[in-house]
Amino acid sequence: MRYETGNEDIREGVRRLCTDFPDAYWRQCDREQAYPKDFVDALTKAGYLAALIPQDYGGSGLTISAGAAILEEIHRSGGNAAACHAQMYTMGTVLRHGSDEQKKAYLPAIASGELRLQAFGVTEPTSGTDTGSLRTTARREGDTYFVNGQKIWTSRAEHSDLMVLLCRTTPHEEVAKKTDGLSVLLVDMREVRDKSLTIRPIRTMMNHSTTEIFFDNMPVPAENLIGEEGKGFRYILSGMNAERILIAAECIGDAKWFIEKAASYASDRVVFDRPIARNQGIQFPIAKAYAQMRAAELMLREAIRLYEAGNNPGEEANLAKMLAADASWAAAEMCLQTHGGFGFAEEYDVERKFREIRLYQVAPISTNLILSYLAEHVLGLPRSF
Numbered sequence: 001m002r003y004e005t006g007n008e009d010i011r012e013g014v015r016r017l018c019t020d021f022p023d024a025y026w027r028q029c030d031r032e033q034a035y036p037k038d039f040v041d042a043l044t045k046a047g048y049l050a051a052l053i054p055q056d057y058g059g060s061g062l063t064i065s066a067g068a069a070i071l072e073e074i075h076r077s078g079g080n081a082a083a084c085h086a087q088m089y090t091m092g093t094v095l096r097h098g099s100d101e102q103k104k105a106y107l108p109a110i111a112s113g114e115l116r117l118q119a120f121g122v123t124e125p126t127s128g129t130d131t132g133s134l135r136t137t138a139r140r141e142g143d144t145y146f147v148n149g150q151k152i153w154t155s156r157a158e159h160s161d162l163m164v165l166l167c168r169t170t171p172h173e174e175v176a177k178k179t180d181g182l183s184v185l186l187v188d189m190r191e192v193r194d195k196s197l198t199i200r201p202i203r204t205m206m207n208h209s210t211t212e213i214f215f216d217n218m219p220v221p222a223e224n225l226i227g228e229e230g231k232g233f234r235y236i237l238s239g240m241n242a243e244r245i246l247i248a249a250e251c252i253g254d255a256k257w258f259i260e261k262a263a264s265y266a267s268d269r270v271v272f273d274r275p276i277a278r279n280q281g282i283q284f285p286i287a288k289a290y291a292q293m294r295a296a297e298l299m300l301r302e303a304i305r306l307y308e309a310g311n312n313p314g315e316e317a318n319l320a321k322m323l324a325a326d327a328s329w330a331a332a333e334m335c336l337q338t339h340g341g342f343g344f345a346e347e348y349d350v351e352r353k354f355r356e357i358r359l360y361q362v363a364p365i366s367t368n369l370i371l372s373y374l375a376e377h378v379l380g381l382p383r384s385f
C-alpha cells in the first residue's frame, strides 16, 4: 500500500506513543464515557499538541502537514484525537488575531501544557449552522464584558482552562449583515466555573466529552477581546480551512484503520474451509474503500500544499473534509460488514470506531453545508440562504 508520506519522524514518534494506549484503553474510556486524560497528557508532554505554535512562543513552529500527520497517526492507531484536536486550530485564532500581549500571555503556557485551550464555543441550540443568528451577548461595562446566553456542543469544556467564545456585541438590529457585530473573547474558565458559568455534560453515542454551557452575567476582562470588536465572525472563519484539513486527516487515519482491520480479519477468518478474503464479494469492498480513501488523501494533500504556500484553499479544504469523511464512513461500513457478527462485539473495536466516525458527516461542518459552499461559492449557483 502506498500511503501518504512526509513527516516520517513525527509519524513514527506518534505511532510509538500510541502503543502505550492500546485498544483496551480506548475501549474502557468509551465504556465509561471517560476523558482520555492520560493520553492527552502524554501527547502534551511529548510536545505534539504544540506542533503548530511558533517557536518564539514555546511551540515547535511546524506547519499544518505536521499537525495533520499527528492526528492521522492517532486515528490510524485506533485512538481518537477528538479529546484534544481543537487546541491545534483554536490556538490559531489567538495566534492570527490576538495582540502581542495576549500571545505572550497565553501561547507559551498552552505550548507547555500549563493551560489547556480545548473549548470552542460557537454553536447554540437555536442558531445551529446559522452562526450569524446566535444569541449569546457580551455587554461591555467599563473594562469588563458581561456574557449572557447559552452554547451547545461545547466539547471538552470540562477539560479546558480557556475557551474561544463567539458572541454578539452589537445587537442584530444595528448591523448591516447578521455576521457583523460578533466578537471573539478568550474566556478563562477557571475563574468563573460554577459561578457565572455552568457546564453540563451531554452523553452521546460515542465518547466525546461534549457539553452545553450557560452564561449568567459571566465577567470577562475587556483585555481578553481578540482582535477588534464586531469582527469575530471573520476571525472564526479564517480558522476554518485549518480545521477542515485537520479533521480530514483524522478521517483518513480512521479509513486506513478500517481498511487494515478488514483486510487482516478477512485473511484470517475461515468460512467454507477458506479465508473469506478469497471471495471477491469480500475483496472488492475492501479494494473500493482503499480507492476512495486514496482519492480523498490526494485531495487532502492538495489542500495542505495550497495552505502551506500561503493560499486560502477554501474549496480544497472543504473538498478534502467532505471526501475524507465520506471515505472513512464507507470504510467503516465495509469493515463492519466484513466482520459479520463479530463487528458488533465490543472487543473488536469496529463498532466503537464505527460510532466515532459517523460524527464527521455532521460536525464540525455538515456535508450539506459543504455542498452548499461548493454550489454557491465555487460553482456560482444562486444563494439559497
Ligand SMILES: Cc1cc2nc3c(=O)[nH]c(=O)nc-3n(C[C@H](O)[C@H](O)[C@H](O)COP(=O)(O)OP(=O)(O)OC[C@H]3O[C@@H](n4cnc5c(N)ncnc54)[C@H](O)[C@@H]3O)c2cc1C
Pocket (backbone or CB within 6 Å): 119, 120, 121, 122, 123, 127, 128, 129, 130, 152, 153, 154, 155, 156, 204, 208, 210, 359, 362, 363, 364, 365, 366, 367, 368, 369, 372, 384, 385
Ligand atoms: C459531538 C459534537 C461535538 C461538537 N463540538 C462542537 C464544539 O466543540 N464547538 C461548537 O461550537 N460546535 C460543536 N458542535 C456543533 C456542530 O458544529 C454542529 O452540530 C454542526 O455544525 C451542525 O449544526 P446543528 O447540529 O445545529 O444542525 P442544524 O443547523 O440544526 O442542521 C440540521 C441538519 O440540517 C442540515 N441543514 C441546515 N441548514 C441547511 C440548508 N440551508 N441546506 C441544507 N441542509 C441544511 C444540516 O446539514 C444538518 O444535517 C459539535 C457537534 C457534535 C454533535
